[in-house]
Amino acid sequence: MIGFRLAAQRSPEPRRVADAVVMRFDHVYEVDPALMTEHVRQQEMPAWDTQRIVAGRWDYLAWMHDHWADSVVSGAELEAETDL
Amino acid sequence: MSAIAVSDEILDELRGILGEERVLAGRSARFNRARVPAPFPVHRWQDHVPDVVCLPRRTEEVAAIVKLANRFRVPVVPRAGATGLSDGAVPLRHGILVDVKLMNEIREIDLEDRTVTVQPGVNMLKLNEELRKHGVMYPDDPASYPCSLVGGRIGTSGWSLIGGRYGHTRDLVISFELVLPSGEIIEVGDGGGRKIRKSSTGYQLKHLFMGHQGTLGIVTEATLELVPRPEAEFSAFFAYPDYETAWRSTGALARSGLATLAGVVLFDEWKLAYLRRDDEAYIPQPAGVRAVVATAMYGTTDEVRPAAKRLLRIGRETGGDYLGDEISQGDWASRHDRYATPLHGRLPGGQVAPMSWHCEDAAINWSQLPAVREQWHAIVADLIARHPIFDDWGMFAYTSGAHKPWGDYLTEIDVGIWEQEIDEESWQAWVETKRAIAEVAIRHGGSISACHGACREGEVDLVPLELRGQFDVMKKIKRTLDPNNVMNPGKYLLDEAYEEEEA
Numbered sequence: 001m002i003g004f005r006l007a008a009q010r011s012p013e014p015r016r017v018a019d020a021v022v023m024r025f026d027h028v029y030e031v032d033p034a035l036m037t038e039h040v041r042q043q044e045m046p047a048w049d050t051q052r053i054v055a056g057r058w059d060y061l062a063w064m065h066d067h068w069a070d071s072v073v074s075g076a077e078l079e080a081e082t083d084l
Numbered sequence: 085m086s087a088i089a090v091s092d093e094i095l096d097e098l099r100g101i102l103g104e105e106r107v108l109a110g111r112s113a114r115f116n117r118a119r120v121p122a123p124f125p126v127h128r129w130q131d132h133v134p135d136v137v138c139l140p141r142r143t144e145e146v147a148a149i150v151k152l153a154n155r156f157r158v159p160v161v162p163r164a165g166a167t168g169l170s171d172g173a174v175p176l177r178h179g180i181l182v183d184v185k186l187m188n189e190i191r192e193i194d195l196e197d198r199t200v201t202v203q204p205g206v207n208m209l210k211l212n213e214e215l216r217k218h219g220v221m222y223p224d225d226p227a228s229y230p231c232s233l234v235g236g237r238i239g240t241s242g243w244s245l246i247g248g249r250y251g252h253t254r255d256l257v258i259s260f261e262l263v264l265p266s267g268e269i270i271e272v273g274d275g276g277g278r279k280i281r282k283s284s285t286g287y288q289l290k291h292l293f294m295g296h297q298g299t300l301g302i303v304t305e306a307t308l309e310l311v312p313r314p315e316a317e318f319s320a321f322f323a324y325p326d327y328e329t330a331w332r333s334t335g336a337l338a339r340s341g342l343a344t345l346a347g348v349v350l351f352d353e354w355k356l357a358y359l360r361r362d363d364e365a366y367i368p369q370p371a372g373v374r375a376v377v378a379t380a381m382y383g384t385t386d387e388v389r390p391a392a393k394r395l396l397r398i399g400r401e402t403g404g405d406y407l408g409d410e411i412s413q414g415d416w417a418s419r420h421d422r423y424a425t426p427l428h429g430r431l432p433g434g435q436v437a438p439m440s441w442h443c444e445d446a447a448i449n450w451s452q453l454p455a456v457r458e459q460w461h462a463i464v465a466d467l468i469a470r471h472p473i474f475d476d477w478g479m480f481a482y483t484s485g486a487h488k489p490w491g492d493y494l495t496e497i498d499v500g501i502w503e504q505e506i507d508e509e510s511w512q513a514w515v516e517t518k519r520a521i522a523e524v525a526i527r528h529g530g531s532i533s534a535c536h537g538a539c540r541e542g543e544v545d546l547v548p549l550e551l552r553g554q555f556d557v558m559k560k561i562k563r564t565l566d567p568n569n570v571m572n573p574g575k576y577l578l579d580e581a582y583e584e585e586e587a
Binding site for chain 2: 017018020021027028029031035036037038039040061062064065067068069070071072073074075076078079081082
């Protein structure tokens with residue numbers, strides 16, 4: 001049984017990355033909480049739930065690629081193959 | 085024809101046709117079928133609630149409902165996925181709503197003549213999951229791909245994200261069965277049997293019975309094109325320092341002549357500013373990125389790889405910087421499903437407000453895109469200055485020609501709308517804005533709509549101006565095929581056909 005882990009519940013403090021955007025986990029962006037005080041309140045989410053949503057998003061995009069074609073051609077690989 | 089409440093006698097007859105369980109007269113069933121994602125006068129919701137909802141399974145049931153509607157002079161409104169952006173499935177005069185979602189059978193997969201025959205309630209994503217087992221695909225790909233249905237795609241003559249490669253709905257639907265406004269059942273196609281793609285016999289009626297927004301009948305079965313499932317997908321997003329360079333690059337990419345090219349999309353500075361607020365792909369972009377062009381390709385690996393190399397070279401030679409695999413692949417994959425995106429907008433002070441997404445579209449030639457863009461943004465800025473419940477979410481221009489994606493573009497301005505705050509004054513301001521946007525499109529030689537349809541309040545007023553003599557022909561056709569004006573009445577100003585007759 002996995003017991004209660006505080007780190008899995010509590011997200012790190014946000015870092016500002018742009019005028020209206022903050023970041024708690026790398027590449028996971030949030031609207032600046034100061035802009036969500038009047039009409040839409042920001043929800044507090046446990047860290048594990050944020051990670052679950054992000055992972056689900058990547059799964060979904062991978063599913064969509066697979067749905068449309070057998071393979072995805074990499075532009076970076078093509079650039080490396082040839083002097084474009 | 086004036087609105088007539090559906091009587092107990094009509095309800096009893098409908099139950100006789102469909103049975104008790106497939107005739108829904110409760111509030112939730114009716115109120116949930118009043119609107120579509122297009123902006124809606126939420127303060128007048130009850131104006132658009134149908135009197136009764138019918139859920140047929142068979143063509144004969146649809147025909148019986150339409151015949152009953154003629155007998156009692158009651159409006160009939162067809163509804164499929166209800167994902168349209170042009171109000172086609174919104175009842176303007178209440179009446180009987182025919183929801184085709186239970187007509188969801190795949191009837192035949194013909195791998196020899198490469199067709200699939202389905203009922204109108206089939207969804208393309210679910211259809212393609214079945215077709216994948218056979219190595220084929222039905223490549224109709226709207227932004228509502230996971231939730232729109234074949235019947236609605238025919239009723240609106242839909243536009244596909246990958247239409248440059250495979251064609252749009254009208255190119256992919258070979259033939260269909262239709263219940264006319266009289267209740268008569270006919271087969272509509274190019275001619276010959278239902279699997280013939282090209283015929284020269286008689287009038288070409290297939291296009292007439294597509295895109296009519298439910299005013300000329302209800303599709304009950306369709307035979308669709310099958311293409312080989314793609315071996316390879318390639319997408320490349322390019323960044324530019326200014327709109328002018330991105331626009332010229334878009335033209336060069338679209339004119340490349342590469343047969344696997346499915347689409348080229350130009351995002352302007354306003355769109356970049358919007359994405360930079362909220363989109364994970366664009367937040368980290370440096371300030372020097374002012375416009376983006378997206379491209380996508382599908383085909384065999386032997387076709388796509390060399391074509392992709394050339395596409396990358398053209399993008400670079402015309403001023404673009406490749407944005408990398410993560411953004412290119414991730415952002416492209418997300419574009420097959422834009423309806424799942426939770427949305428919010430910003431008020432002028434920056435505060436977040438719940439907003440729904442709306443897009444005004446037009447068909448615009450490449451040469452006219454810069455001029456149209458400036459005027460459209462000015463129109464929306466004026467609206468926001470007077471009513472800050474709206475938010476400019478930027479513009480994109482998307483190659484639109486089937487198989488020849490270089491001449492004209494599906495051009496959209498996206499506007500966030502805080503619908504809960506709409507009142508009659510702001511709604512009328514919005515309608516006037518739509519009219520002004522459509523007027524610019526026509527003045528620049530374009531069309532009010534490349535994708536959504538043009539029957540919404542505001543822009544519909546300009547349809548006679550755009551179509552000129554063709555609109556008179558439309559009215560004559562409507563009056564001939566629907567003498568009692570029961571089929572989706574009030575749409576496309578077609579009531580004029582009956583007023584002229586009375587005069």
